[in-house]
Amino acid sequence: MDNITTIFREKKLKLTPQRIAVYKYLQSTTEHPSAEAIYKALQPSYPTMSLATVYKALKTLVEVNLVQELNVGEGNFRYDGKVDSHPHIQCMCCNKVDDIEGISFSNLNEDVKNYTDYDVLTNKVYFYGLCSECKNLSK
């Protein structure tokens, strides 16, 4: 029994085809789609699902921590099917967002405690640069 089934049962949330579709789609991609992009991607297989439903599904998935919300600074949100804390990088040219794998910055929370009087609990680290395709374009 997979993650979403267990968690939705625990929280007494209904396991609808729409919610499953949004969740599965985010699991299936390493892109970090916006709500709109998810809506469009699911349109062919779920032609009757509305954009509002995508937003509502995302909201509940975020609330139960099955999905994570990103804000790279674009004026909209993107979503990530991986919920562990990991850094992201955005291409300043084509705007795509990738995960950075193999390095974690959770340790920074400790480091920062000496420089602030906050209780530091989490962090979000975003890098910006040029992806390999865009690098080559400019040559």
Added chain:
Amino acid sequence: MDNITTIFREKKLKLTPQRIAVYKYLQSTTEHPSAEAIYKALQPSYPTMSLATVYKALKTLVEVNLVQELNVGEGNFRYDGKVDSHPHIQCMCCNKVDDIEGISFSNLNEDVKNYTDYDVLTNKVYFYGLCSECKNLSK
């Protein structure tokens, strides 16, 4: 002659009272106000200035690098009168945003190059936790 005068002259931009007011206000505060908050703060001294003008002033100030735009993940932007790259922290309880001084993460750009094929140029690091006031409230 101050920063904004020199830079606006160089870029042939007009030095209007509204633009100066927005810039000076951001220099004067360590809060990281939204456009709306700047508008309200300047309302008493500039009662005729419109919100659209605040947005336009912020846009040009960001373009000429006199001001920096933040996105802590709230669905709106905040602005910072300091333009050097430095980390920020937001209180998860009262939502205020503070600078973290005395520590820099620009070095992370180098570290990350071994884990991605991007040209890494900049980064934004946001921490989240409880500020000293909110910590005490919960006791």
Added chain:
DNA sequence: CTGTGTGCAAAGCATTTGCAAAATA
């Protein structure tokens, strides 16, 4: 069968835009 979730359309914010009038250089 009960209550939660969906789909639609309308509403709500944050931000941008078009344009005539005002102000800077």
Added chain:
DNA sequence: TATTTTGCAAATGCTTTGCACACAG
């Protein structure tokens, strides 16, 4: 005086909401 910028109102883009109907549990 020639542009650029302002202020207003309307427009846009992303996200949320209200409500009747549909569906999962």
